[in-house]
Amino acid sequence: xSEIMIDIRNLxxxxxxxxxxxxxxxxxxxxxxxxxEFVSIVGASGSGKTTLMNVIGALxxxxxGEYLLEGEAMQEKSDNDLxxxxxxxxxxxxxxxxxxxxxxxxxxxxxxxxxAGINRHQRMQRAxxxxxxxxxxxxxxxxxNELSGxxxxxxxxxxxxxxxxxxxxxxxxxxxxxSVTGRxxxxxxxxxxxxxxxxxxxxxxxxELAEETERIxxxxxxRIVDEKKNPHSSLAKSGVE
Amino acid sequence: MHLMENIxxxxxxxxxxxxxxxxxxxxxVIGIASVIAIVSIGNSLTTSITETMESMGANKIMxxxxxxxxxxxxxxxxxxxxxxxxxxxxxxxxxxxxxxxxHFSDKVETISLSYSVGxxxxxxxxxxxxxxxxxxxxxxATANNVELVSGRFIAEKDVKALKKVAVVSDRLVDNMFTAGxxxxxxxxxxxxxxxxxxYTIVGVYxxxxxxxxxxxxxxxxxxxxxxxxxxxxKQDAETENYQSLTxxxxxxxxxxxxxEELETYFDKIYERNTDWEAGVMNMESAIDNMTSMLNTVSIxxxxxAAISLLxxxxxxxxxxxxxxxERTREIGTRKALGARSSYIRAQFIxxxxxxxxxxxxxxxxLGLLIGALGANLLGYPATASAAVIVISxxxxxxxxxFFGYYPANKAAKLxxxxxxxxx
Numbered sequence: 001x002s003e004i005m006i007d008i009r010n011l012x013x014x015x016x017x018x019x020x021x022x023x024x025x026x027x028x029x030x031x032x033x034x035x036x037e038f039v040s041i042v043g044a045s046g047s048g049k050t051t052l053m054n055v056i057g058a059l060x061x062x063x064x065g066e067y068l069l070e071g072e073a074m075q076e077k078s079d080n081d082l083x084x085x086x087x088x089x090x091x092x093x094x095x096x097x098x099x100x101x102x103x104x105x106x107x108x109x110x111x112x113x114x115x116a117g118i119n120r121h122q123r124m125q126r127a128x129x130x131x132x133x134x135x136x137x138x139x140x141x142x143x144x145n146e147l148s149g150x151x152x153x154x155x156x157x158x159x160x161x162x163x164x165x166x167x168x169x170x171x172x173x174x175x176x177x178x179s180v181t182g183r184x185x186x187x188x189x190x191x192x193x194x195x196x197x198x199x200x201x202x203x204x205x206x207x208e209l210a211e212e213t214e215r216i217x218x219x220x221x222x223r224i225v226d227e228k229k230n231p232h233s234s235l236a237k238s239g240v241e
Numbered sequence: 242m243h244l245m246e247n248i249x250x251x252x253x254x255x256x257x258x259x260x261x262x263x264x265x266x267x268x269x270v271i272g273i274a275s276v277i278a279i280v281s282i283g284n285s286l287t288t289s290i291t292e293t294m295e296s297m298g299a300n301k302i303m304x305x306x307x308x309x310x311x312x313x314x315x316x317x318x319x320x321x322x323x324x325x326x327x328x329x330x331x332x333x334x335x336x337x338x339x340x341x342x343x344h345f346s347d348k349v350e351t352i353s354l355s356y357s358v359g360x361x362x363x364x365x366x367x368x369x370x371x372x373x374x375x376x377x378x379x380x381x382a383t384a385n386n387v388e389l390v391s392g393r394f395i396a397e398k399d400v401k402a403l404k405k406v407a408v409v410s411d412r413l414v415d416n417m418f419t420a421g422x423x424x425x426x427x428x429x430x431x432x433x434x435x436x437x438x439x440y441t442i443v444g445v446y447x448x449x450x451x452x453x454x455x456x457x458x459x460x461x462x463x464x465x466x467x468x469x470x471x472x473x474x475k476q477d478a479e480t481e482n483y484q485s486l487t488x489x490x491x492x493x494x495x496x497x498x499x500x501e502e503l504e505t506y507f508d509k510i511y512e513r514n515t516d517w518e519a520g521v522m523n524m525e526s527a528i529d530n531m532t533s534m535l536n537t538v539s540i541x542x543x544x545x546a547a548i549s550l551l552x553x554x555x556x557x558x559x560x561x562x563x564x565x566x567e568r569t570r571e572i573g574t575r576k577a578l579g580a581r582s583s584y585i586r587a588q589f590i591x592x593x594x595x596x597x598x599x600x601x602x603x604x605x606x607l608g609l610l611i612g613a614l615g616a617n618l619l620g621y622p623a624t625a626s627a628a629v630i631v632i633s634x635x636x637x638x639x640x641x642x643f644f645g646y647y648p649a650n651k652a653a654k655l656x657x658x659x660x661x662x663x664x
Contacts, residue, residue: 054658057577059576059577059657059658059661060658079581079582080581080582080583083576083579083580083581083582084579084581085579086576086577086578086579087578087579087580088579092577092578094574094661098570098573098574098577098661099574100571100574100575101571102253102254102257103253111575111578112578112579114246115575115578115579115580115581115584116579159578163579
C-alpha cells in the first residue's frame with residue numbers, strides 16, 4: 001500500500017456550538033486517502049460534503065477528532081500555519097472559478113507563488129508552463145471576464161497546481177459548465193493525475209462524474225455511508241452531467 | 242510578500258475605480274492644499290512685512306495726540322478721520338517735550354519732530370527742483386534713516402536760533418548745481434506760493450525712491466524733501482505745539498516695556514483732558530500685532546484643514562469599507578490560496594495610504610499654486626516651506642494608515658469560508 005496522504009479519524013464538526021440550534025454537520029468521519037489517488041466524495045446537498053472539503057482543505061478546523069495531512073496533525077496548527085499549508089499543500093478548484101477579476105490569467109496563476117515568496121521571474125516562468133499544460137498559453141494576458149467558463153476553470157486548475165500541491169481539492173468543478181467544457185475540465189484532472197501523480201479529491205453530487213474516479217466515498221447526513229473501489233475509473237470517460 | 246507587490250496590487254485596484262478614488266481624495270486634497278497655500282502666503286507676508294518694519298527701526302516709539310476713543314484707528318493725525326481740530330492746549334508744547342526729555346533722559350536717545358510746510362520749488366534762473374519742505378529737528382534724521390552724503394543734518398542750535406539752513410537731496414544738487422560744485426554753504430532759493438525764502442545748504446542726503454509711491458515723473462521733476470529747522474517751519478503755522486513725535490530709545494531699552502511706561506506718563510498729562518489723549522505705538526507691537534493676526538489666521542486655517550483632513554480620512558475609511566465588502570469573495574479566494582491575514586491587512590492599508598498620499602501630492606501641488614498666486618497678488622515673493630511639504634506627506638501617510646487600519650483589519654479577519662460563500 002502506498003503512503004497515506006489524508007488520515008481522518010472520528011472527525012466531528014459542529015456549528016453554532018453552545019447555542020440552542022447547535023448542529024452536528026460531520027459525525028465521526030473516519031477515512032484515508034493515499035498519495036496519488038483520484039478520489040471522489042459524493043453526496044447530496046446538505047450532506048456535509050462541502051464542510052468536509054473545508055476541513056480537508058485547512059479552511060476549517062474540526063470540532064473534535066483527528067486530521068493528519070502527510071502525518072501532520074492539522075487540529076494543532078495556528079492560523080498562519082494553516083495559511084501556509086493551504087498555500088503549499090492544497091490546490092483549490094471552485095465551482096465558480098474564483099479568479100481575481102482585475103488580474104490577468106497569468107497573474108492569477110502567479111498569485112499562490114507570490115504568497116509563497118517565489119521571485120517574480122520564477123513565478124512568471126512557472127505560470128506560463130502551467131497555462132501551457134492546460135492549453136491556455138494563447139490567452140494568458142486576458143482578464144477573467146474575457147474568458148469563457150471552461151477557460152476560467154482551466155486557469156483555475158493551473159493556479160491550483162502552481163505551488164505543486166500535495167492535493168488538488170475540486171469542489172463541483174464542472175458544476176457551472178456545459179457538458180462539453182465540463183468534459184474538457186474532467187480530462188484535465190485525469191491528465192494532471194496521470195502525468196504528475198497529484199492526489200485529486202473531487203467533491204460532487206454527480207455520480208456519473210464520480211464513476212470516473214478510482215474510489216468513491218459516499219457521504220450522507222454527515223457520515224461516510226459507502227466506499228467502493230472503481231475498477232473502470234480511467235476508462236469511463238463519457239457523459240458528464 | 243513585498244511592499245512593492247502590494248503597491249502594484251493597490252494601484253491596480255485604484256485604477257479599476259479611478260473616479261471613486263478621485264472623489265475620495267478630495268477631502269485630503271482640500272485639507273493639504275489649504276495648509277500649504279496659507280503657509281506659503283503667510284510666510285511671504287511675514288517675511289516682507291517684518292523686513293519692512295524692521296528697516297523702519299524697532300527702537301522707535303510713536304506718540305500721537307488723538308481724540309479719545311479712537312484707539313481703533315492706527316497711526317498719526319493724518320489718518321484720523323476726525324474733523325475736530327485740537328486746541329493749542331491739547332497738543333504738546335516745547336516745554337512739555339523738554340520735561341519729557343529730562344524725565345526719561347536715561348532711556349531716550351532723542352526725539353524726532355517734524356512739520357510739513359508743503360510743496361515748493363527751488364529755482365535759480367532756468368535751473369529748478371521740486372521740493373517738499375519739511376520742518377525737522379535734530380532727531381529726525383535718526384528716526385527716519387536719512388542718509389547724509391555730506392555736511393550735517395539740522396542741529397539743535399539751528400532750531401533754537403531759527404537759522405535759515407536747509408538739508409537737501411542729492412537730486413536737488415544734481416538739478417541745481419553744475420557738477421563738481423560743492424553744494425555746502427551755497428544758497429538755495431525756495432519759491433513758496435506767496436513768498437520766497439533763501440536757505441544756506443548745510444547738508445546733502447541720499448534720495449531713495451520709495452517702493453510704495455513710485456513716481457511717474459521724470460528724474461528731473463521728482464519731488465524730494467527739503468529739511469529746514471522745525472522752529473522756522475512753524476513760524477507761520479497755526480499751532481506752535483506738536484501733535485506727534487517719534488521717540489528713539491537708547492540701545493538696550495526694552496521697547497515694549499518702555500512703551501507702557503510712556504503710556505502711563507502721557508495718560509497722566511492728559512488725565513484731565515476730556516477730548517484728547519496720547520496714543521503710544523511701537524514697531525515691535527505693530528510687528529507683534531501683525532504676527533499674531535497671521536497666527537490667528539493660520540490657526541483658523543489649520544482648524545479648517547484638520548476638519549477637512551478628518552472628513553477626508555473618514556471618506557477614505559468609508560470607501561475602503563465598501564471596497565472590502567465588494568471584494569469579500571476575492572479576499573476569501575486569496576485566503577484559500579494561502580494569503581496570511583497580515584498580507585490581506587497590509588494590502589488594504591497600502592491601498593488606503595496610496596489614496597491619501599496621491600491626495601496629498603495633488604494637494605501640495607494645488608496649495609503651492611494657490612500660494613504662489615496669492616503671494617503674487619499681494620506683491621510678495623512666494624516662500625514655500627520644505628518642512629511643511631514633508632510634514633504634509635507624513636500626515637497623509639498617517640491618515641492613510643489610521644483610517645485604513647479598521648477596514649483592512651476587517652478584511653484580514655474575514656472567515657475564508659464565509660468570504661468564499663459571499664455573493
